[in-house]
Amino acid sequence: MTTAPKQSTVVLLPGDGVGPEVVAEAKRVLELVAKVRSHKLNITFKEELIGGASIDAAGTALTDEALASCKAADAILLGAVGGPKWATGNPRPEQGLLALRKSLDLYANLRPCTFASDSLISHSPLKESIVKGVDFMMIRELVGGIYFGDRKEATEEDGYAYDTLPYSKAEVERVTRLAAALALQHDPAWPIHSIDKANVLASSRLWRKTVTEVIEKEFPQLKVGHHLVDSAAMFLVKNPRGLNGVILTENMFGDILSDEASVIPGSLGLLPSASLSGLPEKGKPCLGVYEPIHGSAPDIAGKGIANPVGTILSAAMLLRYSLDMEAEAVAVEDAVRKVLDDTERAGYEFRTRDLGGEKTTKEMGDKILECLEKELYGLNAAEEAPIVRALALGRPNGRRGMTISEKIIAHNAIGLTSPGNVKPGDMVCVSVDWTLASELTWKGMDKTYDQMGRPNVYRNDRFWLAIDHTVDPSINHLPKPTELIKASTDFAKEAKLIDFYGANYSILHTEFYRERAQPGQMIIGADSHSCSAGAVGAFAVGLGAADVVMPLVTGETWFKVPETVEIRFINQPPFGIGGKDAILYVLQQLKRNTVAFERSVEYTGPGLKYLSCDARFALSNMATEFGGIAGVCEADDITAAYIAKRKNPQHKNSALYFKADDDAQYAETHVIDLSKVESLVALYPDPDNCVDVDACLGTKLDGCFIGACTTAEEDLILAALVLEAGLKMGLVPAMGGKRKVTPGSVPIVAKLRRLGLLKIYEQAGFIIGAPGCSYCIAVAADQAGEGEVWLSSQNRNFRNRMGKGAIGNLASAATVAASSFDMKIRNPRDLLDNIDRARYEEMLEMWIEKGKPVVYSEPVPILYDENGTNDSLPAPPPSFSATIKGRVQRFGDNIDTDAIIPAQFMPGTSDEDLGTHAFQFVKSEFRDLAKQGFNIVVGGSGFGSGSSREEAPRALLGAGIQAVIAKSYAFIYARNQPNMSLLGITIEDESFYEHAQEGAEVSIDVKDRKVYCGGQEYPFGLSLMEERLLAGGGVTEMYKTYGKQLFRVATAPEKSATSCGTEAKVESKSNCGDDSELAW
CATH class of the missing domain: 3.40.50.2300 (Response regulator)
Known part of the structure; x- marks a missing residue:
């Protein structure tokens, strides 16, 4: 039921001096709130005189008529009173304000003291x-005490005066x-x-x-x-x-x-205040007078240069306490922050003269309105999201024990049957909290979005689009980066994205993890390292670009619930050993694409408390190199303290903490003793070919790189202190070689500069790069030369990853820093031991310890209503019954997407264009063979690992490939194949691979699910959903036909063509399981 908007009256008392100018800007803010949020609020404004202006017009500082208007109002917005014109004589302007406070019984004055933007800390x-x-928040009793007690003025005769302080x-x-x-x-x-x-x-x-x-x-x-x-x-x-x-x-x-x-805070023009007549509780707003704390500033009155921020923030307090509009108040405060934030925080750095700038009162107001409009539309979008889930503390009877990953999936699930179980293998529809993309993946997504008719995005406040992969300030003027930057920027304007910044502001995962992701959230990104957000206890997964467009538009996607592997940490690591060495140790002990393959990885155990969120970031980030689809760290008090530091309430107040049940069913559990971890190096070209650093001491290096998303703020600080320790010991950077550091975001750059650490990097011979993927993907300005040997703190050392023919080895930032002096691999231990640990902790701001106590929740899925009525769905696509014949092109294990389609040829103009570069660096004859009928790719285990680029199956299609057969597929790639309408078949029988050598003839009978090769037949599985996606031409074509119902149609049981979910009644619970047993 739609409720009528709140009818509110706000009395404006501009007053004297600059009061009318700043009140005018605050009024514009309130008008915009009422316009965009018209379904909630309607404001009637009434203007009255007070102070000197009232004295001049009516001989009194506050007329009875003005007081009556204020008493009848919901809120009063005041500018300022006073000035030298009325300094002597009676009445005085201030008497109007005192009379207003007493008449309205405004007994409490509230003055917050905080920084509207951390950029202003230097002004203090x-x-x-x-x-x-x-x-x-300073709360001052306002209508009692000495200002209202009995008093006596001194006379010439007695020379005696007194005031009394009664309460x-x-x-x-x-x-x-x-x-x-x-x-x-x-x-x-x-x-x-x-x-x-x-x-x-x-x-x-x-x-x-x-x-x-x-x-x-x-x-x-x-x-x-x-x-x-x-x-x-x-x-x-x-x-x-x-x-x-x-x-x-x-x-x-x-x-x-x-x-x-x-x-x-450094300027009186920044601070607001409120004077209230009652308790401001949710649902029970109270009358208040709201004003900036600054005076009337008669010296600048009428010049249009007064700072309106204090008055605009007072309007935010008005929304909060008198109109009961907390979300709108936060939106105003966030808009103000963005306008004041300096460019290093991706803000506009607007400054009026009191802050050393030249912006006018109106220019400040205009920019705040521009930012606020996006925030308010974001609130509208959030309200239109139909799914709101509460906190549940008890496990329902009959529900199976679940892992953290399973709980997050269950919590976000739509249409589960009571009591809300999920288990590995279940197909589940889930609501999505965030979608992510880079400019590189957005280019491909934009094509899909355009093919869909450019529908509105589901939530403009929950799409994080970062320009990081292909950009660098030195090349951003060139055609390719210019085109990609423009495509992302144009879409951000079209969709009114709240969270959008320019090129080289942040690596996709860095500021998203630091300032946005929250425990318990479901996050889908068009990048394989989207799993990084698992550092704060989110279930974050990278998918293909087209796959990500679907939740971007619909707010939902599907999952086949994965198995979960537990990595249980015990004991404390040595000082200086963080997340990077810990995950390299895990890879060394357990190897890539083994225990983690196609599973969710959960990091738990008593040793986790010794790993900061930045250390956990490396664990989650490199879960994809481990072979997992997600890397979820158990959220705890450390997580809570980390996200409590955030400025934006909406990015810290939605956290839900989940803990695995004691009877959770892990596929495997492996114990990792952190006390045994030392500095490691992953040798080219495998992330799991890890050896102790001492095993490769003295290896000559052509380059040292500290950066990429894996390298968090903590790593960059520690690496700088390693360099500082080396310089103090007399170490000198050797001549020759390349040294570069690229912090993950502009805010991190700003902090390193404030701490004086950038100077240390420069003294040690490092070039400071702009935030971006840099050498880790080598498609922008930074590319290692052929044959060059590098040591890098990035996450991948695949062939050609750092540049064609380059040899990349992986290590922690501290190890890279230590090795950079002589350009030879070096153990950083002696340098780490010379670091002042107290100073290091101070730099990490470990003294800021805030955060509410963690309360662990249980999933609250949207359950299927068994009493609902059946809703018929459109008929699904006809069965895919073709027979495919061709010859084999044979590949081995762990063929990654970098090999299938190198990043420098993305995003391509079409499938055919991508096809001309398929396997270009691995098998140059691949495209010609495909044209000759060698149109069936046969791989080994882990086919399609690496980056989550949908261009990989598109390139195969564009080259003429009709099917891929492998022992197993990487999770993201496996989804991309049916989404792009490329047939993917899994056969584990080793005899097939003995027959299916290069050039062997193969016939595929899709209808009967059989492959013929070498005179033998091999059965294979293909789910009904996959078959329908193939027959329907992939997700984009399916969306054109079925709209937001595409997955429900694709997963509907074959006979009844009805879904198991919120819009259809299930005939029997036994119909909801594998293949056709789909929970909606």
């Missing part, structure tokens, strides 16, 4: 180490309850710091006693501490973070302390 008069992380218990109680209510709105709840002068003042002793009683009796879950006002004043400049939370104090002390606190 206090050191960054002191103010970074400051976040408190009643009831006055203290109500402001304490308000402070407690606001503290509880944070998760975890904020502590309360009560400020008084109880060692001297009777009113303060009443204050302290009353605050203590209210909190202990009514809010026992809150922590309260008492401080004397003089010590609190010292704390505000010495250690303001120590007061993070709610600061509660009386009128005069609050007036003084809030003014002192206002200098922390």
Whole structure:
């Protein structure tokens, strides 16, 4: 049922000086909110006079008519009052404000103290180490105390004056309850710091006693501490973070302390305030007056240069407390942050004169509106998403024990039967939280999107599009990167993407993991390393481009529930051994495409607590090199603290923590002792050919590369400290050789610069590159030369990965740094041991420890309604019954997608264009043979491993290949084949491969599921869904025919052609299982 929009009245009191200018910008913000969110809000504005403007017009600082308008309003937005014109005489402008507060009983003044953008920390008069992380709300009792007590003015005769500071218990109680209510709105709840002068003042002793009683009796879950006002004043400049939370104090002390606190962010023009008449609770907004804390600034009035940010943020508080619109308030704050963020944080770096810039009041307002519009459309899109799931703490009766991966799949599943089981092999429809793509994969996705008729994206706030693969500032003017940059930029504008930044801002996975992914989310990316987001406990999987377009448009996709392998860590690794060496050790012990092949990898165990989120990033990132489809780290308190640092609430408040059941059924469990891990090197061309670094000491190097997505901020800091230790020991970079470091994102670059670490890299001979994939894919400016030997902290060392004919070896960033001095492989241990560990931890900001206690959840899937009615689906495509004949082109095990279609030939103009480059560096005669009828590819195990490029099966199709037969396929590639309408067959019988040598004749009877070769027949399996995708021409053609129902049609049981899900009744539960047993 659609509810009518809220009808709200907002009174505008522009006041004096710059007040009218800044209020005008805040009004535009509120108007935009009401326009885009018209289904929720309708605002009527009414303007009145106050202060000097009212004195000039009516002889009083606040007329009865203006006061009546304010009393009838839902909220009041005030500019500023006062000025030298009215400095003497009576009435004074400030009397209008005091009368308003008293008449409306605005008993609590709220002044937040935080940085609207971390870019502004440098503007603070206090050191960054002191103010970074400051976040408190000062609540000042506003209508009692000395400002409203009895007083006597001195006369010439007696020369005697006094003020009194009265407080009643009831006055203290109500402001304490308000402070407690606001503290509880944070998760975890904020502590309360009560400020008084109880060692001297009777009113303060009443204050302290009353605050203590209210909190202990009514809010026992809150922590309260008492401080004397003089010590609190010292704390505000010495250690303001120590007061993070709610600061509660009386009128005069609050007036003084809030003014002192206002200098922390560096400009009075940035801070908002609210004066409230009641408890602002969800569903029960209260009347309030909202104003910036700055004065009327008469010296710049009328010049259009005043900073409107404080007033616009006051409008955000108005939305939050008086209109009960929290999401819209956050959207305003986020828009302001983006406008203030410097370019190193991918912001617009707009500055008015008070911040050292030249932007006008209106220019600031215009840019904030531009950013806000996207945010608001994102809220609309989020509301249209039909699936909202709650937190469940108990495991339902009858549900099987599940792994973390299975729980996340079950939680996001649509149409499961009670009690919500999933098990390996089940076909499950799932809702998707995020989709990801790079400019390289978007180019292919855009073709699919165009073929679909360019429908709207499902959510413009949940598509992360990064320009990172093919770009570098030195070549971005060239035709290919220019074309790719333009394609992504044009789409971002078309779709009004909220999260979109320019070229070389971040590697696809870096800032997504750092600032967006949350535990329990289902994430689908058009890149094989999308699994990186598993570092924070998400189930993240890379798929082909066309496969990713489907959830981008529909919000759903399908999964065949994978088996799960558990990697259980025990003990603590030596200092300096992080995620990269840990995953190389796992690869050394267990090998690639073995225990992890086509499985979800879960990292658990007591040793996990010794691995930071950045270390876990390497584990999840290289799960694909391990052979897995996902790499999920068990989310814990470390995860919670990591995501708690984020500025944007929507990227930290949706976390759901899952833990494997004690009776979870893992396919295998392997214990890894982290105390045994030392520095390792993965030798070309296999990521699992790992040896101790001492085994290859002295190997000469032509290049050292520190970078790529695998190399997180923590690795870059540690590598810089290794270099610093070497320089202090007298090591000097040898002449010759190439040294390059490319941090994963602009924010990381900014931090390294602030810490002085970029200078260390430069002193050690490194060139600082722009964030991007760089040598790890070698399709932009950075390419290793043929025959060159490199040591790299990237994730892959496949043939031709770093450049045609180049030899790449893998190691941790610390090992690469140590080896860069002499350009010979070197053990970094002696250098690691010379690092000041306390300084290292300080650089990692390990002192910022916030995060709510972790509560583990149970899945809450959308269950199938057995009482629902059958809805007929369109008829599926006719059966695919062709017979395919041809000759074999034979390949071995682990043929990766880099070999099938090298990245430099992507995305191609068509399948035929891609086909001209199929296997170009591996089998140059491949295309000619395909034309001669050698049109059946036969591979071994792990066919299609590596990057998640749908161009691989497209290139085979374009070359004329009609079928691929292999012992097994990489997960992503296996999905891409039917999605692209290329027949893929799995045969494990070794005798087939003895017969199917190069040039052997093969016949495939699809209808009877048999392959004939060498006089023998070999049966094979092909699910009904795969057959329908093949017959329907792949997912894009199926979408044209069936729209958002394409997967439901593809998976409908053959006889009834109805789906097992939310839109159809299942005739019997036995119909929901393998092949036709599909849970929707």
